[in-house]
Amino acid sequence: MKMRIGIDLGGTSATVGIVDNKYKVLCKSSIITSDCRTEKALFDKIEECIYDLMDNSNVTLKDIESIGFGSPGSIDIESGITRRAGNLPLRNTPVVKILKDEFGKDVYLDNDANCAVWGEYNAGVAKEYNNVVMVTLGTGIGGGIIIDGKILHGKDNRAGEVGHVVIDINGKRCSCGRIGCWETLASTRALIERVKLEAEHAPYSTLGNVIADDNGIVDGKTLFTAMKLGCNVAKSIFMDYVKLLGIGILNIIDVLRPDIIVLGGGISKEGNTLLDPVLNYIGETSTLIKTSTLNDDSGIIGAALLYLK
Amino acid sequence: MKMRIGIDLGGTSATVGIVDNKYKVLCKSSIITSDCRTEKALFDKIEECIYDLMDNSNVTLKDIESIGFGSPGSIDIESGITRRAGNLPLRNTPVVKILKDEFGKDVYLDNDANCAVWGEYNAGVAKEYNNVVMVTLGTGIGGGIIIDGKILHGKDNRAGEVGHVVIDINGKRCSCGRIGCWETLASTRALIERVKLEAEHAPYSTLGNVIADDNGIVDGKTLFTAMKLGCNVAKSIFMDYVKLLGIGILNIIDVLRPDIIVLGGGISKEGNTLLDPVLNYIGETSTLIKTSTLNDDSGIIGAALLYLK
Numbered sequence: 001m002k003m004r005i006g007i008d009l010g011g012t013s014a015t016v017g018i019v020d021n022k023y024k025v026l027c028k029s030s031i032i033t034s035d036c037r038t039e040k041a042l043f044d045k046i047e048e049c050i051y052d053l054m055d056n057s058n059v060t061l062k063d064i065e066s067i068g069f070g071s072p073g074s075i076d077i078e079s080g081i082t083r084r085a086g087n088l089p090l091r092n093t094p095v096v097k098i099l100k101d102e103f104g105k106d107v108y109l110d111n112d113a114n115c116a117v118w119g120e121y122n123a124g125v126a127k128e129y130n131n132v133v134m135v136t137l138g139t140g141i142g143g144g145i146i147i148d149g150k151i152l153h154g155k156d157n158r159a160g161e162v163g164h165v166v167i168d169i170n171g172k173r174c175s176c177g178r179i180g181c182w183e184t185l186a187s188t189r190a191l192i193e194r195v196k197l198e199a200e201h202a203p204y205s206t207l208g209n210v211i212a213d214d215n216g217i218v219d220g221k222t223l224f225t226a227m228k229l230g231c232n233v234a235k236s237i238f239m240d241y242v243k244l245l246g247i248g249i250l251n252i253i254d255v256l257r258p259d260i261i262v263l264g265g266g267i268s269k270e271g272n273t274l275l276d277p278v279l280n281y282i283g284e285t286s287t288l289i290k291t292s293t294l295n296d297d298s299g300i301i302g303a304a305l306l307y308l309k
Numbered sequence: 310m311k312m313r314i315g316i317d318l319g320g321t322s323a324t325v326g327i328v329d330n331k332y333k334v335l336c337k338s339s340i341i342t343s344d345c346r347t348e349k350a351l352f353d354k355i356e357e358c359i360y361d362l363m364d365n366s367n368v369t370l371k372d373i374e375s376i377g378f379g380s381p382g383s384i385d386i387e388s389g390i391t392r393r394a395g396n397l398p399l400r401n402t403p404v405v406k407i408l409k410d411e412f413g414k415d416v417y418l419d420n421d422a423n424c425a426v427w428g429e430y431n432a433g434v435a436k437e438y439n440n441v442v443m444v445t446l447g448t449g450i451g452g453g454i455i456i457d458g459k460i461l462h463g464k465d466n467r468a469g470e471v472g473h474v475v476i477d478i479n480g481k482r483c484s485c486g487r488i489g490c491w492e493t494l495a496s497t498r499a500l501i502e503r504v505k506l507e508a509e510h511a512p513y514s515t516l517g518n519v520i521a522d523d524n525g526i527v528d529g530k531t532l533f534t535a536m537k538l539g540c541n542v543a544k545s546i547f548m549d550y551v552k553l554l555g556i557g558i559l560n561i562i563d564v565l566r567p568d569i570i571v572l573g574g575g576i577s578k579e580g581n582t583l584l585d586p587v588l589n590y591i592g593e594t595s596t597l598i599k600t601s602t603l604n605d606d607s608g609i610i611g612a613a614l615l616y617l618k
Binding site for chain 1: 440452454456457459461462463464465467468469470471473474475476477478479480487489494553556559560561563564565566567568595596
């Protein structure tokens, strides 16, 4: 059986998976990348992970048809280069050449958000639709757009930066320099910051107790844990968040009116707890809104399937 | 020489033009439509206008290859129907059939904003680009999107409603029901309202004088007239407006990163007086931003060229 390798590189870790010809993840493995100081160290680690993965699943290099690489940051698809990627040691790195030289296979490069939407479009919840937007809720808000069955790259491969749509002209400065970007209000990071702030004001609420019980740690699940315990403070924060999320989703609908918008990222795993109130806020619209079905695998599946582009 | 007819229907008037095979407007004529109470009255008037136009320019029906109709409101392209269009007497009107029955030619229908961008893409400032967004500044802010040389219609033919992207979550209610839509702040109507308000506060400014000299009338040109006279109040209003316009343009860039954004509508005729400060606000970007070169003709040219779709 012919298989393909998908690599989903993030800011602190990378996930590598072997994807079969039914577009399923046969096996996968994650590695920490934040300790890699050089391009060589990073790729040595990725390559070792690929070899280990093949060994552990009795897949030989002969079974591998192609490799796909989902890169964060700024990329040049035509030349197969990642120009830069946040704090990762990538600087005009010839990603495609490095992997091709090592494995002797065709290598495809695209950005991480495009791989995620490409995965959902080919193998996930967006399989039957031609115009798809994927919104990934995380530290920021990432976006990938498919129009007419093709990834919309835009100039400099920078289309889909939906997290930087300004929704609050009097809001907070974003890391990008603009003021009031959607992601300053509706990313998981923004939600966590809001939860921390509100819990400081209401330390004796159920939310405050949940945080205290967790040694002061607040993550993307904290709010949902408190909500499930019936906490009104948590519910109120959540309803504000749903509105901010909904505003940005409606903005995408107004511009693109896609067939479907797929919500991804850790928080999307809350499923209907997140989705139902969002749908309720948005009201009637011809654009479907669903949470990812591939979850963390959309990136590796999408990368592995880049050959279909 | 083969020619085509383009019809650009608006809320209060319609413009009909004959477009030659070099995509130039041979002749055109405008009619008032706001007094048409029925579908029949409206089409009688449009058809009469077409016959008059042909008579006056020695064009016979034999010279006409096809007819294109740019409709406001909600349309169904596949069935050639305008479902409704604001206050116009159109209600599930079979536009294509009506015109085909009358003239015996192929008739093409699309919405007005799509015709405008299609005109600029085929015959105007966006001729050499494949990914184009046209932003028409008027009573609202209209939008038309071309991706990969094709009009992006979206679900229900409603893609491109860029005027309803929310940029101010704490702003004013828009006619669409949402709060803080771009067009509540950056349409020509919003600008005129702002000019009126500020002039009330500063009646002895140059701006106030310009308005008084014009019998209290404020239109899209008032601000520019006062600016040219050196009015600081006008300049300050204008710089605020430029920022609000720029924010929405940057939002489009973040989502689509098109090759070019074309600004249309009456105010875009101010040319570099408008464009230079907008470009300055936006800063470096790989997306070109230009004002329309076809101006009022983009709609009729685009409608006439719908056969190229």
